[in-house]
Amino acid sequence: MSGTGFDYAITRTLDAPVGKVWDAWTNADNYGKWASAEDVALDVRPGGAWSSVMVIPGGARVPLTGAYTEVVPNERLVMGMDVPGRDEPVLMTLALAADGDRTKVTLSQTFDSAEERDQSEQGSNMLLDGLTAFLGAA
Template sequence: MAIQDKPRAIADISAGTILATVTIAVPPERVFRAITAEDQIPLWWGADNMYRTTKHTADVRPGGAWRSEGKGADGQDFHVAGEYLEVEPPHRLVMTWKAPWDGDNLTTVTYTLEAVENGTRLTLRHDGF
């Protein structure tokens, strides 16, 4: 997938929110698959100098569970997991996010996909920090 513009992200510490947008030169259906399919997530989620996702499992339906596992740049294993709250292919995906290093904090990630002339505008909103 080709990125059409430079990804933009804003962190609002006082609101506990991260907001990021990017336009990708493929249709929303393909982007939705990239953010939900077990075989696709390890292809893009992470960077070797920080962490790399090596396994992703997903029951992509409201109430279904997801889990990602990988290794940090220091070689330490990690995992994050959650539950799908809303699944509206190919336009919207909402899921909880639980990371063991973040105590009991449960956050929410919302992906919004919008068809645009040159592909898909993907907006990610991560709330609850």
């Protein structure tokens, strides 16, 4: 995709070392705890599939599937998500950078419309809120 789309990047610094943040994203049990997800399966390698059922406020269950396109342990995770009606998956990039005992996390995506971008940015902020709470309680 060219750079003409609608994109966002959210950066937060979390009070946890990189290894712990990486494990939260790549360990199915941990991911389910903070991402409001059930039935989580993560095959974290390039080409590996992932799936989960997201439980959204109000109790609705949304099945999600996709595959990893890039995996650099403790640094970068690029995940594709299958979207009904689209030929290509929507990619989300997670970048991690150590900052002492803390970790700088950046989530980014590019979309065809501002509406899609705004919706996903809101969802990514909710994910990071859940991750922040999980790491703070761990």
